[in-house]
Amino acid sequence: MVMDKFTRPRWAGDLSLILGFILCLGAVTNLWAGEPAMLRANYSGVSGAFAPLWIAQDKGLFTKYGLSVDLKFIQPGTATQALLGKSLDITNPGGELIEAGLSGEKVVFFSGILNRVVFxxxxxxxxxxxxxxxxxxxxxxxxxxxxxxxxxxxxxxxxxxxxxxxxxxxxxxxxxxxxxxxxxxxxxxxxxxxxxxxxxxxxxxxxxxxxxxNIPMIHAAFASTRDYLKEHPDRVRAFLQGYLEGIKVARADAELSKQIIGKYTKTDNAEDLEETYRTFVVAWERVPLVSAAAVQTLLNFATHPAARSAKPEQFIDNSLLKELERSGFVDKLYQQ
Missing domain, CATH: 3.40.190.10 (Periplasmic binding protein-like II)
Structure with missing residues (x-):
């Protein structure tokens, strides 16, 4: 058959449909087997307090919920600046976050780690x-x-x-x-x-x-910007799922917890590890909602003039944690 340059063969439309189907199938396949979403986080101290976080990272619990976490040791002040500069997504600061918030930065605690002083x-x-x-x-x-x-x-x-x-x-x-x-x-x-x-x-x-x-204070907590929580709720939710399972494992498996603590604190001294685990296991809460009383303690020590009139609720967003609790996610973890 002779065709001029403006004539399309009858099978061309069918071929286009087939190619389109293949491309869509490839896209769906990539979605199913896609790379985990990336999230950058830190831990602010070489302390057994962070054992559930370390367990979640080392045992693939973040990956289980579709998240790849780039976890690094960064001290609180530096980490807060990295968060504000958008080179870190989640951090665990203390009073630095309050001072930043009082200065106009849209920052918020969204999960506790330790809501009381463990010293x-x-x-x-x-x-x-x-x-x-x-x-x-x-x-x-x-x-x-x-x-x-x-x-x-x-x-x-x-x-x-x-x-x-x-x-x-x-x-x-x-x-x-x-x-x-x-x-x-x-x-x-x-x-x-x-x-x-x-x-x-x-x-x-x-x-x-x-x-x-039992002095209420943010000994350690997770924080981010309100913009990040709004733009990436699925990533933060996955982070919390991995962390909550890390808490469950830490509370239930003392030997694994001590092994992980030893790795990150660079000690194999059995007495040190037992002392550390015994100290912190009583403070890891199943659902570590950020306590208003704990944030208020930080406000009491804040140097910014606006601290006197500020309310702790300005610096707290427990919504994703509460959502996971209402969904039965935490109860199911402890039934396994």
């Missing part, structure tokens, strides 16, 4: 009460850190003025606090497991079990 105050043996610290030196990690806030709360409860009645010495980390106790440059310090074990082995005593006091 101890260790001291020289001769110190019997917090009141005995008058005229002495108390070691914490950094200005504005959870250890700093916890120290100030305890001193104020004892009728002492931080910085006036008791000098607060800022040290780089908890191992440095124990080293300062040993050296004699401080009289007491705020620490958590496993450095609590090191302190006892060095002859110091637990002056206050701060965890038992």
């Amino acid at each position: 101890s105050m260790y001291s020289k043996p001769e110190i019997r009460t917090v009141s005995d610290l008058r005229g002495k030196v108390l070691g914490v990690t950094q200005p504005g850190a959870t250890t700093d806030f916890a120290a100030r709360i305890l001193l104020q409860e004892a009728g002492l003025s931080p910085g006036k009645d008791v000098k607060i010495l800022y040290l780089k980390g908890m191992t440095q606090i124990v080293a300062a106790l040993v050296k004699g440059s401080i009289d007491a310090g705020i620490i958590s497991a496993p450095t609590t074990l090191n302190a006892r082995q060095s002859g110091f005593k637990e002056l206050v079990d701060i965890t038992e006091k």
